[in-house]
Amino acid sequence: MGLTIGVDIGGTKILAGVVDADGVILDRLKIATPKDADGTAQVIAEAVDTLRQNHVVEAVGLGAAGFIGADRSTVLFSANVGAWVGEPLRDRMEALIGLPVVVENDANAAAWGEVRFGAAAGHTNVMCVTVGTGIGGAIVFGGELYRGGGGIAGEPGHMRVVPNGIACPCGNYGCWEQYASGSALTRYARDRAAGMPEAAEKLLALGNGTPAGIQGPHVTQAALLGDPVALAAFRELGTWLGQGLADLSAVLDPAAFVIGGGVSDAGDLLLVPALETYRSVLRRGHRLGAEVVVATLGSDAGLVGAADLARH
Numbered sequence: 001m002g003l004t005i006g007v008d009i010g011g012t013k014i015l016a017g018v019v020d021a022d023g024v025i026l027d028r029l030k031i032a033t034p035k036d037a038d039g040t041a042q043v044i045a046e047a048v049d050t051l052r053q054n055h056v057v058e059a060v061g062l063g064a065a066g067f068i069g070a071d072r073s074t075v076l077f078s079a080n081v082g083a084w085v086g087e088p089l090r091d092r093m094e095a096l097i098g099l100p101v102v103v104e105n106d107a108n109a110a111a112w113g114e115v116r117f118g119a120a121a122g123h124t125n126v127m128c129v130t131v132g133t134g135i136g137g138a139i140v141f142g143g144e145l146y147r148g149g150g151g152i153a154g155e156p157g158h159m160r161v162v163p164n165g166i167a168c169p170c171g172n173y174g175c176w177e178q179y180a181s182g183s184a185l186t187r188y189a190r191d192r193a194a195g196m197p198e199a200a201e202k203l204l205a206l207g208n209g210t211p212a213g214i215q216g217p218h219v220t221q222a223a224l225l226g227d228p229v230a231l232a233a234f235r236e237l238g239t240w241l242g243q244g245l246a247d248l249s250a251v252l253d254p255a256a257f258v259i260g261g262g263v264s265d266a267g268d269l270l271l272v273p274a275l276e277t278y279r280s281v282l283r284r285g286h287r288l289g290a291e292v293v294v295a296t297l298g299s300d301a302g303l304v305g306a307a308d309l310a311r312h
C-alpha cells in the first residue's frame, strides 16, 4: 500500500496528515473540532479531500477520543467529540470519503505510532502511559494493539490506588490519575506553595503571585529554575507514577513503558523519581524491570499511528 491519511480527532482540534510507509508526514492540516457530530464528519471529509488533491491516498485511519467498539467501526461513547453515542463512524466516513476507513481509540493510535516509529520502535510488548490532565494508556501485546473484551483495555488512570481517596470524575475514589497526572502535579505545587511561600518564590512569581495562579507548565518551568517546591512536587508525582508502573509491570511485564502526554515534556524531572520508585519496588520482588522511555513523536503520534493502522 502507498500513502495513507491519519486523522487525530481531539476535543478541541483535528490533526490530519498524509503519511508514508516509514511514518513520515508528507503534508498536514489542523482544524478546530466542531461541536456536533455532523459538522465533525464534514470537516474530516473536507480535510481528506484537500490532502488528496496533492497525494494519491489509499486508505484513512481515524483516531478518536472515546470508547471505540471492538468492531473498530463504531464510537460507543465520546464525552469530548461531537457528542458521539453509538456513532457508526467508519461507515459514515467511508460514504463521505470513498476510501477504506479504520477507526481506533486516539490513545491506541498514538501508542501504535510510538511502537512502530517512535520511542518503542523494535519492541512488541509495550505499555504506553499518557500523563496529561488525567492518565490514559494503551497496550501493545505480541506486536498488536490489545483492545480487551469490550474494546477499552489500557485505562490505568482508573486503577484505585488509595482506598477512599480523592474523588475522581469517573465516580470512584482514589484513582491513580488523582495522584500521578498533570492535575495532581499542579495540586501538589499549589498546596506546597501555600504552605511555604518563601521557598516557592520562583513558582509563585510564574503563577501571578498566588498558589491558585500556578498552572502545570509553571511547575516545570520553576523546577528547571531550581525552585525547591516545584522539585518536591515532581518528586511526589514521580513516586506515584513509579508505584503505578510497578503494579502494571506485575500484570503485564512489558519490555518498555512509553511515557507520553504533556507532563512527559518535563523529561528527567519526572523520570528520575519515577524510575527510582519503580526500580526499588521491583527489586524487592526480584523482578526485572521494563525500559522506561519518553514518547518521541509528540502530538504527531496519533495521526502517524492512525495512518499506519489504515495499512493493516
Ligand SMILES: [Zn+2]
Pocket (backbone or CB within 6 Å): 157, 158, 168, 169, 170, 171, 172, 175
Ligand atoms: Zn477514576
